Amino acid sequence: MNSEFLNQATSLLMALSQSFFEDDIENAKALAGHWLQSIATGSPLIFDNSGNLRATVLKTLGDASLFVDESQFSSSLWEGVIFPPNSTSHFKFIDLFAGIGGFRLALQSVGGVCAFTSEWDRSAKKTYEKNYGELPFGDISFFSGIERSDEFINNSIPDHDVLAAGFPCQPFSHAGVSARNARGLKHGFECETQGTLFFDIMRIAHAKKPKVLFLENVKNIVGHRKGETFKVIKSSIDELGYDFKYKVIDSSPLVPQRRNRCYMVCFRKDLGVDYEFPEISGEPLPLKSILEEEVGDVYTISDKLWQGHINRTSRNLERGAGFTAHVADLSRPSNTLVARYGKDGKECLIPQEGKNPRMLTPRECARLQGFPEQFCLPESRTPAYKQFGNSVAVPVVRVLAESIMERLM
Template identity: 40%
Template sequence: MADLFAGIGGFHLAFEQAGGEVVFASENDRHARTTYEANFRSRTPGLFDTSQFAGDIRTVDTADVPDVDVVAGGFPCQPFSNAGLRRGFADARGTLFFDIARIIDAKQPGAFVLENVRGLTHKDQRHSFTRIQRILTRDLGYSFHWKVLRASDYGLPQARPRVYMVGFRDPSTEFSFPEPVPLEFTMSDLFGGKVDRVIGRTLMASWHRRPLSDPHCFDGYLVDGEPRYLSIEQMCRLQGFPDGFTFPVSEAQARKQLGNAVAVPVAAAVARSVVAALSSCG
């Protein structure tokens, strides 16, 4: 699997759980790279020893990307320009999605798994979403399945609606998104006290400590009537990262990285469905 926009490796953990192995990753933020390497070097030494841990994806030469079965990534959302609708996927030039498309085009993986904020499917960004879909299907020849999945439908007490996009090089490959599963714990379990909501708010990357009364406060809760804020360990659990996952960076960076990450059980459920679909079509 190629782990693009790798962050701290949510997709890495997800595909590992689905029986996969990451052989290439790209992440350009030095703090995220530090966390990624600290957690994955001992598990996948080859990724670091053979310099397959690239930085800025815009400078990656596709000849340096190994053959992979799956390209996965949660890419930063950028609007597409209105110009040049007829130039195929070159229309996306200047967006980070273009770099995903050129790697898929060059490496022809069996499948891709992309993740983004739900807003990409909303009316004001629908134009970009349509272009993404058109490039992957019409220009690159892949199938395209999409669905908004919530972390709370895959065991975690966090809303986090995200659009998942999955496609196969063989467009006849049968695929359906994984069925929801019950919550594994609640916000009260997480805090060890009574919280008035069962499912917590979506973790965000832009973190500032705010009073609980602030509508932009996403990490503070009334627990047994007292204000409490999520610790890094509690944020890890809300995102499905394993206990023991380490953050050799500042607290602010750790909170930003967790807010940016993919919810691992959701990505892992999708990864298992993708691996099953790829296996069934041989």
Template identity: 45%
Template sequence: MTSPITTEDNSAALQYLQAARKSHSQADLAKHLKFGERQVRRWEKGEQPIPAHVVEELQRLLDFGIDSKPTSDFTFIDLFAGIGGIRLAFEAIGGECVFTSEWDSYAQKTYATNFPSSHAINGDITQIDAEDIPDHDVLLGGFPCQPFSIAGVSKKNALGRAHGFADETQGTLFFDVARIIAKKRPKAFMLENVKNLQSHDKGRTFDVIHRTLRDDLGYNVFFKVIDGAHFVPQHRERIIIVGFRDEVDFDWDKVKLPGKGNVTLGEILHKPKLEAAAKVDGSNYFDYENKKLLSKYTLTDNLWTYLQNYKKKHQAAGNGFGFGMVNEGSVTRTLSARYYKDGSEILVDQGDDKNPRRLTPRECARLMGFPDTFKIPVSDTRAYKQFGNSVVVPVMEAVAKAMRPHICSATLETKPKK
């Protein structure tokens, strides 16, 4: 049993909670505060401190009542959230995020900076009981894919009974997606992963995932590989898996995809006029006084020589390894999380008299479809990793728009947007 919290600060917070409980049930408060009832009980018993943002909401609740907060069209949870790319897309179509899980502390920092008035960010999803997750309409997640272990299952009764997916997916993070869907039964889900998920282990990995979602959990499942080049100047093929609890007429043809190559790199590179309009990064990447990019993004002579020799070595051996040179008219290779090491997959040509350069973190954000209002509060190294691990936001939004009619009721569908 956790020892009770007895600090003065929590004592004051408890007073707000007790006052709110005089007119609202635990269930109502849990729903309003975007936490499970079990968590509210823990606060009431003094087993855990009440977060500051919850205290602020309790104060607001006592002043204005439980129904005073504007309602959203639907709610969703953001699992393996990264820096919030999928969240941006589903907020854009009227959704409200009621729960977030992301284990990386640096990604949490970027996420919290860009969603400051949100709920607390939960850490490792494997340590969170599905009962403590708020009810929601849509489950979202770009889950990592580890090898599936069929043997040696230690938690066959994780859902209270022997269950097919518990046998086949235990030990993988997909298991946590499945157990939450099984417990909370959302109207829909949207999962994102690398294109090769379909071919991993000769297709057996994807077969387990598909059967789990369709047969064990009973959802209508649709999947498609979409290239980010429909929206941004980057070839980035990712599989999108969409599922609905009820029978729906979802159709991938309703996901509106512009033609590939319509957007080229020149539209997202730093330019004096463009930066004058943005100016969200201070002087981190661009020298406003001299109207030029900071020199640290140009490769050193040693690194450029190494990359050229590396490419020649592999070309001589008949391999295709090497750097990827791009210009303003290009559509780039896939941005990876290792971009911080040498930038070799996407090097911007600066002419014969100058070494090529890396993209800046802001250009990487644009390459992934993030708006210039998205803040980058971490180091370049961390930013490169975060954007390399993220999603192409407009791809997610196109899928979200096609899903929306099947998530929202007819009444909500005609409700004016906030």
């Protein structure tokens, strides 16, 4: 991989992109990266309302002999990217609360081109940039906050067919701003979702009206607050003109991990699509199938930590509540990988002959989520565990993406 061209092109555009984000270097860099990939995919540029911006960007690149024509530019740019889009694209998507790009990896594999991406966690953004050659924008509320008009959202977020988001589960307040007083919105979801990240999804969907909303969350969102949270999500999406469909899916037939997640696929009603989730079934995959053959002692947990797990497990079993920590059965899928795994590894401890059990390595965590071997890992373990624990299971998203594309094409 040669990233020199990408880095040089990004640096050239920074002066221009900083005019849109004067005091925010990271978002200015994200904007420059988005411009480069938009040129390579023949897409409109963010904030280019008149068409003059594209000409300015191309001249800047051309003066440095980085742009001759789109074919040359695309070829040079993608040489510096581990996971570029397919050469043949069929649809565009945006990647919100993007994490390390699990949705992007899956959607690109079925012919998608990412038009916009956002993620607030700085460490996850670095991992995302290493693999896709594009730094995500930060806090999505810059683009979709209540003070933003639909016109601003339309001008700043590119048109897209699919809005993809693995959004956090948050309690919805009933004390938000009245819908009648909300700027540019006349929908009931406003007062109930104000201040949550789901609100930002709804604002963008209201303004851009993509064909499909493709969302993911923890399985407990269905029963969160006795079902009230999910009721608000369903009614909000329905009010925006989308047909709400959901299913809780276990990933273990596709990756060796029991990961039950709630997936929501919502087609715009005017498209007349009666979507049905594909069946994901089969024998659960064994944990041993993704383990590395040689692992350093740094992953073996200490005597103190292991004894602490044993003691707490014993106490919790006696009282019938709390966590338990046992070594994993390698012939079965692992427990769900979670963001806190790096703290003590209790969710998945690998047995070792003559030693205390060990934690999973970051590469094994990547495999548990279905990331390919060439995926570039974070440089240290702590952020790696958090990032993979927060990620989606890529093969599950890919199967759903294929079924979505069958109905879109």
